[in-house]
Amino acid sequence: ETLKPETLKPFTFMLSKPITWLLSLSLFFFAGDRSAGWLLGKTVAGSQFRYSRMYDGRADAEVLLVGNSRGLAFYQPEMESLTGISTFNLSYNGMPADLAKVLMADYLEKYPSPKTILIDITLCDRPNKTLVAGFSTYQSYSHRLDTLIAGQSPDVWWGQKVSSLFRYNNEVFQRAVFYRDRSDKDWLIDRQIAPALAASVPLDTFPVSVQADLISDLAAAVSIARNAGHKVHLVIGPYYPGMVRDWKNLKTLKMAVEKSTGLEVTDFSQALSDPTDFGDLMHPNKQGAVHFAALLKAAFF
Numbered sequence: 001e002t003l004k005p006e007t008l009k010p011f012t013f014m015l016s017k018p019i020t021w022l023l024s025l026s027l028f029f030f031a032g033d034r035s036a037g038w039l040l041g042k043t044v045a046g047s048q049f050r051y052s053r054m055y056d057g058r059a060d061a062e063v064l065l066v067g068n069s070r071g072l073a074f075y076q077p078e079m080e081s082l083t084g085i086s087t088f089n090l091s092y093n094g095m096p097a098d099l100a101k102v103l104m105a106d107y108l109e110k111y112p113s114p115k116t117i118l119i120d121i122t123l124c125d126r127p128n129k130t131l132v133a134g135f136s137t138y139q140s141y142s143h144r145l146d147t148l149i150a151g152q153s154p155d156v157w158w159g160q161k162v163s164s165l166f167r168y169n170n171e172v173f174q175r176a177v178f179y180r181d182r183s184d185k186d187w188l189i190d191r192q193i194a195p196a197l198a199a200s201v202p203l204d205t206f207p208v209s210v211q212a213d214l215i216s217d218l219a220a221a222v223s224i225a226r227n228a229g230h231k232v233h234l235v236i237g238p239y240y241p242g243m244v245r246d247w248k249n250l251k252t253l254k255m256a257v258e259k260s261t262g263l264e265v266t267d268f269s270q271a272l273s274d275p276t277d278f279g280d281l282m283h284p285n286k287q288g289a290v291h292f293a294a295l296l297k298a299a300f301f
Contacts, residue, residue, distance in 0.1 A: 037164020040173070044137060049179040050089060051103070051172075055141040060111050061088035064230075066100050066221075067120030069093040070237045070282065074118060074296070075289035076185040082293055083301045089185070091120075092172075096128045097214040099135065101221040102144040108228055116300065117225050117232045121257045121265055124214040129153055134170035136160045189279035190286045193240065198275055201242045210253050219260040233300050234258075234265045238272040238292055240281045271295055 044052055053059045062085045065074040071091030079087055088111075090103050100123050108114070133153040139146050139160060150157040160167035167173075175184075225232050234257060236250070244250055254265045272278070277288030284292055 033163050033165050037168070040165070040168045041140075043180065044168075044173065044176045047176040047180045048183055049176040050184055051135075051138050052176055054088070054090075054103075054107055054110070055138060057110070059088050059107070060113055061086040062113060062115050063087045064104070064107060064114040064117045065089040065091060066104060066117065066123070067091040067237070068095045068123045068125070070122055071095070071120045072188045073237050073284045073289045073292055074120075075188060075286065075293050078290045078293040079296065082297045085301065088114075092131070094128045094131050095123050096126065096131070097123045097211075097217040097221070098127070098148065099132050101217045101224075102142065102148050104221045105144055105224055106142050108225060108230070112228065114230055117230050118296070118300070119218070119222070119232065119234050120237050121218065121234050121253065122208060122236065124211055124218050124253060124257060125208045126211060127214065131172075134172040136167040137170060137173045137176065139167060186286070188286055188289055189283055191279045192276050192285060193278045193280055197280060198240070201240060201281065208247070208249055208253055210249060210256055212256075215253075215256050215260050218257060222261045222263065232263060234261065234263050235296075236265060236267045236269045238277070238284050238288065239269050240278045241270070241273050241275060243281055244269045266299060268292065268295060 133156040279285035
């Protein structure tokens with residue numbers, strides 16, 4: 001039997017009601033996501049964290065410092081005190097050379113002032129897709145960064161397009177919040193190495209690899225800087241005394257970088273002999289960084 005129109009109306013209402021609720025709920029979450037994302041973006045933009053200052057126009061300096069966690073030993077307070085020269089540090093824990101190349105290009109495009117650039121070549125050690133994806137926090141500021149993330153982590157790239165909040169679900173954002181109202185110039189470990197760790201110093205092995213792609217990225221970054229008239233110095237920062245005695249692969253990395261860039265690498269890997277200058281086997285503490293700054297001044301400034 002054919003249903004009459006008046007019979008169909010209740011069914012139409014019953015079907016449309018959940019659709020209406022679904023659309024309303026979707027609109028609510030969309031508006032909430034965009035509003036919350038806007039607020040978090042404002043937090044990032046106003047932070048004293050280095051990349052916030054860089055993209056916000058607050059990072060002009062005479063010396064640019066670049067590296068992974070070992071680049072944090074380019075201790076800005078002491079370097080500025082010794083030389084009277086302003087510095088800006090692009091380094092981040094685990095930063096690979098492909099990310100450093102992008103950040104360097106963005107910095108030099110915005111700030112043509114650095115007379116000198118110091119780069120610790122151990123950022124050619126290994127790729128770090130997780131960290132690259134974490135820089136989605138700053139993705140909206142940089143086409144280069146957007147392209148790098150899209151190529152290495154397309155799921156993250158699409159995720160932050162769908163959800164504004166997604167781009168802040170990472171450690172980089174947490175750093176920006178931590179340094180919201182404080183300087184990050186002294187971001188460096190401030191402890192002395194534990195005796196048990198010091199006693200385990202390896203003499204024959206070293207977890208550095210020779211990554212051809214990352215060396216090429218470093219060479220490209222060096223070329224960009226030198227073509228723009230900046231003086232570039234490549235270095236290997238200090239390691240705990242005795243750590244590098246037989247590290248053949250560190251020597252291989254040094255030679256590969258020198259061949260690729262055409263620049264000499266100044267090796268400070270064994271320059272600090274006092275064990276109390278280190279927080280662990282790989283990183284000087286603040287005391288060691290102060291001593292390292294004096295070596296850098298004597299060599300380059």
